[in-house]
Amino acid sequence: MNPATLMEKLIAVIVQIQVDSGLDCPQLTGATxxxxxxxxxDSKVWPVATxxxxxxxxxxxPDxxxxxxxxxxxIPRSIDEIAASVCELLKRQAKEGATE
Structure with missing residues:
Protein backbone atom coordinates (compact mmCIF):
# COMPACT_ATOMS: atom_id res chain seq x y z
CA MET A 1 0.00 0.00 0.00
CA ASN A 2 1.34 3.42 -0.85
CA PRO A 3 1.40 6.40 1.55
CA ALA A 4 -1.18 8.39 -0.45
CA THR A 5 -3.76 5.60 -0.22
CA LEU A 6 -3.00 5.07 3.43
CA MET A 7 -3.34 8.81 4.07
CA GLU A 8 -6.80 8.80 2.45
CA LYS A 9 -7.91 5.88 4.60
CA LEU A 10 -6.54 7.50 7.77
CA ILE A 11 -8.31 10.79 7.04
CA ALA A 12 -11.58 8.91 6.44
CA VAL A 13 -11.17 7.09 9.78
CA ILE A 14 -10.50 10.33 11.69
CA VAL A 15 -13.44 12.11 10.04
CA GLN A 16 -15.77 9.20 10.84
CA ILE A 17 -14.65 9.11 14.48
CA GLN A 18 -15.25 12.86 14.81
CA VAL A 19 -18.70 12.60 13.20
CA ASP A 20 -19.66 9.59 15.35
CA SER A 21 -18.45 11.46 18.45
CA GLY A 22 -20.38 14.61 17.57
CA LEU A 23 -17.16 16.62 17.52
CA ASP A 24 -15.96 19.19 15.03
CA CYS A 25 -13.45 18.02 12.47
CA PRO A 26 -11.09 20.53 10.94
CA GLN A 27 -9.98 20.30 7.32
CA LEU A 28 -7.50 17.41 7.36
CA THR A 29 -4.37 17.50 5.23
CA GLY A 30 -1.09 15.63 5.26
CA ALA A 31 0.33 18.31 7.56
CA THR A 32 -2.42 17.93 10.17
CA ASP A 42 -6.53 11.86 22.58
CA SER A 43 -5.19 8.70 24.22
CA LYS A 44 -8.72 7.31 24.54
CA VAL A 45 -9.38 7.77 20.82
CA TRP A 46 -6.10 6.88 19.06
CA PRO A 47 -6.30 3.14 19.89
CA VAL A 48 -9.79 3.03 18.35
CA ALA A 49 -8.57 4.90 15.26
CA THR A 50 -5.61 2.54 14.96
CA PRO A 62 0.35 -3.84 17.03
CA ASP A 63 -1.95 -2.87 19.92
CA ILE A 75 6.39 14.42 19.18
CA PRO A 76 2.93 14.02 17.61
CA ARG A 77 3.11 12.95 13.97
CA SER A 78 1.37 14.56 11.01
CA ILE A 79 -0.97 12.50 8.85
CA ASP A 80 1.79 12.31 6.20
CA GLU A 81 4.24 11.00 8.81
CA ILE A 82 1.71 8.48 10.13
CA ALA A 83 1.03 7.19 6.60
CA ALA A 84 4.76 6.80 5.91
CA SER A 85 5.32 5.06 9.25
CA VAL A 86 2.46 2.59 8.73
CA CYS A 87 3.69 1.88 5.18
CA GLU A 88 7.13 1.05 6.60
CA LEU A 89 5.47 -1.23 9.17
CA LEU A 90 3.58 -3.02 6.37
CA LYS A 91 6.82 -3.47 4.41
CA ARG A 92 8.56 -4.95 7.47
CA GLN A 93 5.62 -7.28 8.08
CA ALA A 94 5.66 -8.41 4.44
CA LYS A 95 9.41 -9.01 4.57
CA GLU A 96 9.13 -10.96 7.84
CA GLY A 97 6.27 -12.99 6.40
CA ALA A 98 8.32 -13.81 3.32
CA THR A 99 11.22 -15.13 5.42
CA GLU A 100 9.11 -17.44 7.58
Whole structure:
Protein backbone atom coordinates (compact mmCIF):
# COMPACT_ATOMS: atom_id res chain seq x y z
CA MET A 1 0.00 0.00 0.00
CA ASN A 2 1.34 3.42 -0.85
CA PRO A 3 1.40 6.40 1.55
CA ALA A 4 -1.18 8.39 -0.45
CA THR A 5 -3.76 5.60 -0.22
CA LEU A 6 -3.00 5.07 3.43
CA MET A 7 -3.34 8.81 4.07
CA GLU A 8 -6.80 8.80 2.45
CA LYS A 9 -7.91 5.88 4.60
CA LEU A 10 -6.54 7.50 7.77
CA ILE A 11 -8.31 10.79 7.04
CA ALA A 12 -11.58 8.91 6.44
CA VAL A 13 -11.17 7.09 9.78
CA ILE A 14 -10.50 10.33 11.69
CA VAL A 15 -13.44 12.11 10.04
CA GLN A 16 -15.77 9.20 10.84
CA ILE A 17 -14.65 9.11 14.48
CA GLN A 18 -15.25 12.86 14.81
CA VAL A 19 -18.70 12.60 13.20
CA ASP A 20 -19.66 9.59 15.35
CA SER A 21 -18.45 11.46 18.45
CA GLY A 22 -20.38 14.61 17.57
CA LEU A 23 -17.16 16.62 17.52
CA ASP A 24 -15.96 19.19 15.03
CA CYS A 25 -13.45 18.02 12.47
CA PRO A 26 -11.09 20.53 10.94
CA GLN A 27 -9.98 20.30 7.32
CA LEU A 28 -7.50 17.41 7.36
CA THR A 29 -4.37 17.50 5.23
CA GLY A 30 -1.09 15.63 5.26
CA ALA A 31 0.33 18.31 7.56
CA THR A 32 -2.42 17.93 10.17
CA UNK A 33 -1.29 16.47 13.49
CA UNK A 34 -4.37 14.68 14.85
CA UNK A 35 -3.21 14.82 18.48
CA UNK A 36 -2.64 18.58 18.25
CA UNK A 37 -5.26 19.72 15.74
CA UNK A 38 -8.31 17.47 16.04
CA UNK A 39 -10.68 18.27 18.96
CA UNK A 40 -11.02 15.42 21.46
CA UNK A 41 -8.50 13.21 19.65
CA ASP A 42 -6.53 11.86 22.58
CA SER A 43 -5.19 8.70 24.22
CA LYS A 44 -8.72 7.31 24.54
CA VAL A 45 -9.38 7.77 20.82
CA TRP A 46 -6.10 6.88 19.06
CA PRO A 47 -6.30 3.14 19.89
CA VAL A 48 -9.79 3.03 18.35
CA ALA A 49 -8.57 4.90 15.26
CA THR A 50 -5.61 2.54 14.96
CA UNK A 51 -7.86 -0.52 15.18
CA UNK A 52 -10.28 0.84 12.57
CA UNK A 53 -7.38 1.76 10.27
CA UNK A 54 -5.96 -1.74 10.69
CA UNK A 55 -9.29 -3.21 9.60
CA UNK A 56 -9.54 -0.78 6.67
CA UNK A 57 -6.10 -1.72 5.33
CA UNK A 58 -6.46 -5.41 6.13
CA UNK A 59 -3.18 -5.60 8.04
CA UNK A 60 -2.38 -5.81 11.74
CA UNK A 61 -1.01 -2.81 13.61
CA PRO A 62 0.35 -3.84 17.03
CA ASP A 63 -1.95 -2.87 19.92
CA UNK A 64 0.91 -1.26 21.81
CA UNK A 65 1.97 0.90 18.85
CA UNK A 66 0.91 4.55 18.93
CA UNK A 67 1.09 5.49 15.27
CA UNK A 68 0.19 9.08 16.17
CA UNK A 69 3.43 9.80 18.09
CA UNK A 70 7.05 9.38 17.03
CA UNK A 71 8.54 6.72 19.34
CA UNK A 72 11.94 8.40 19.48
CA UNK A 73 11.06 12.08 19.87
CA UNK A 74 7.62 11.64 21.49
CA ILE A 75 6.39 14.42 19.18
CA PRO A 76 2.93 14.02 17.61
CA ARG A 77 3.11 12.95 13.97
CA SER A 78 1.37 14.56 11.01
CA ILE A 79 -0.97 12.50 8.85
CA ASP A 80 1.79 12.31 6.20
CA GLU A 81 4.24 11.00 8.81
CA ILE A 82 1.71 8.48 10.13
CA ALA A 83 1.03 7.19 6.60
CA ALA A 84 4.76 6.80 5.91
CA SER A 85 5.32 5.06 9.25
CA VAL A 86 2.46 2.59 8.73
CA CYS A 87 3.69 1.88 5.18
CA GLU A 88 7.13 1.05 6.60
CA LEU A 89 5.47 -1.23 9.17
CA LEU A 90 3.58 -3.02 6.37
CA LYS A 91 6.82 -3.47 4.41
CA ARG A 92 8.56 -4.95 7.47
CA GLN A 93 5.62 -7.28 8.08
CA ALA A 94 5.66 -8.41 4.44
CA LYS A 95 9.41 -9.01 4.57
CA GLU A 96 9.13 -10.96 7.84
CA GLY A 97 6.27 -12.99 6.40
CA ALA A 98 8.32 -13.81 3.32
CA THR A 99 11.22 -15.13 5.42
CA GLU A 100 9.11 -17.44 7.58
Missing amino acids: KPLDNVPGF TILSMEIGAPI DMNIFVDETTK
